[in-house]
Amino acid sequence: MAPEQTAREPFFSTKSHERLSGASMHQPLRLRCDEAALAANYRSLQTRAGAQAGAAIKANAYGLGAAGAARALWNEGCRDFFVSTYWEAAELAFLPTGSISVLHGIGPTDEPLPGVRPVLISVEQIARWKSRGGPAQPCDVMIDTGMNRLGITREEIGALDGLTIHTLHSHLACADEEHPLNAAQLSRFRAASDSIPAQRYSLANSAGIFLGRDYAFDLVRPGLALYGGIPRSEARSTIKPVLSLEAQVVQVRRVRSGESVGYNATFVAPSDMSVAIINVGYADGYRRHFSSLGKATFGGAELPVIGRVSMDLVALDAGVASEIGEGDWVTLDFDLERSAALTGQSQYELLTGLGRRYQRIWS
Numbered sequence: 309m310a311p312e313q314t315a316r317e318p319f320f321s322t323k324s325h326e327r328l329s330g331a332s333m334h335q336p337l338r339l340r341c342d343e344a345a346l347a348a349n350y351r352s353l354q355t356r357a358g359a360q361a362g363a364a365i366k367a368n369a370y371g372l373g374a375a376g377a378a379r380a381l382w383n384e385g386c387r388d389f390f391v392s393t394y395w396e397a398a399e400l401a402f403l404p405t406g407s408i409s410v411l412h413g414i415g416p417t418d419e420p421l422p423g424v425r426p427v428l429i430s431v432e433q434i435a436r437w438k439s440r441g442g443p444a445q446p447c448d449v450m451i452d453t454g455m456n457r458l459g460i461t462r463e464e465i466g467a468l469d470g471l472t473i474h475t476l477h478s479h480l481a482c483a484d485e486e487h488p489l490n491a492a493q494l495s496r497f498r499a500a501s502d503s504i505p506a507q508r509y510s511l512a513n514s515a516g517i518f519l520g521r522d523y524a525f526d527l528v529r530p531g532l533a534l535y536g537g538i539p540r541s542e543a544r545s546t547i548k549p550v551l552s553l554e555a556q557v558v559q560v561r562r563v564r565s566g567e568s569v570g571y572n573a574t575f576v577a578p579s580d581m582s583v584a585i586i587n588v589g590y591a592d593g594y595r596r597h598f599s600s601l602g603k604a605t606f607g608g609a610e611l612p613v614i615g616r617v618s619m620d621l622v623a624l625d626a627g628v629a630s631e632i633g634e635g636d637w638v639t640l641d642f643d644l645e646r647s648a649a650l651t652g653q654s655q656y657e658l659l660t661g662l663g664r665r666y667q668r669i670w671s
């Protein structure tokens with residue numbers, strides 16, 4: 309006879325993390341987010357635009373943490389927050405009603421969320437919103453002025469009849485460079501704003517703000533520059549860095565002359581040296597491109613990255629920091645423009661690649 313079935317404890321109880329996480333558990337990797345710098349960037353972008361500024365907080369506020377970023381921006385007067393999907397909007401339910409817009413609009417399986425406006429991007433979505441949201445419910449609309457990514461085309465504008473449009477948007481394809489499409493998109497958006505009734509009109513992202521006040525309309529939608537990214541050279545003098553990356557030393561070891569360090573033995577010690585192994589890797593968005601190129605600082609001393617960046621670990625030449633030891637914290641050079649040039653990644657990729665293993669500290 310088969311033994312009586314008993315309810316089994318799962319191998320890992322779902323409570324195990326709760327049980328294991330006490331005050332003694334700490335994360336050996338930190339992202340320090342400077343609230344005052346974020347607030348200053350928000351203010352200078354708004355001043356530059358001469359219009360109200362909202363904030364793109366999609367993708368977990370570009371890796372900084374959407375909740376912390378939204379709170380700081382709200383305190384600074386920001387009242388418009390942009391996410392990509394309803395899933396992201398649902399995670400930000402703590403934000404006051406009426407302040408979230410969903411840039412990808414309402415998808416086939418999305419249910420309207422109270423106080424959240426979809427940015428309707430197609431004729432299909434308009435029909436969906438009229439039946440699910442009700443045409444009297446305020447929505448936003450994205451029109452295409454030349455990017456050909458999302459949005460209602462000029463030929464489809466008739467479909468907007470009967471909607472209550474809160475904010476009419478379009479998006480610039482080339483705002484970070486000098487390109488004839490900028491002026492073309494501006495004039496198409498101007499024409500659309502004359503013929504499509506809405507409470508507000510919005511065209512510019514971070515880079516667009518630096519194209520001039522013509523591009524600002526009623527509301528600008530920066531993301532990158534809020535978080536310290538430099539979308540155009542004009543931004544360099546006003547945008548402040550917001551985040552700094554700090555990793556803890558796991559071990560300091562002596563490596564003898566002629567021995568190699570890390571995967572594929574790409575670094576060979578030219579003489580006896582001290583090597584600090586730190587708790588960060590490409591799984592944390594510290595890209596493999598930083599291999600032998602990145603730098604960290606410890607108490608004013610500069611420690612170059614040596615050898616390959618691993619998934620969870622990086623080796624530093626600790627030669628100049630003789631007193632460094634296990635448990636010390638180093639700050640990684642993650643200057644966005646410099647890191648983008650060094651790694652060939654965009655500033656957007658560097659920011660949004662920051663993973664979930666950071667303790668995000670707002671102060």
Ligand SMILES: *Cc1c(COP(=O)(O)O)cnc(C)c1O
Pocket residue numbers: 364366411479512513514515529530531532533539
């Ligand atoms: C992401 C996004 C923004 C913000 O762009 P940045 O270049 O980060 O300032 C603005 N508008 C739309 C439609 C977006 O998708």
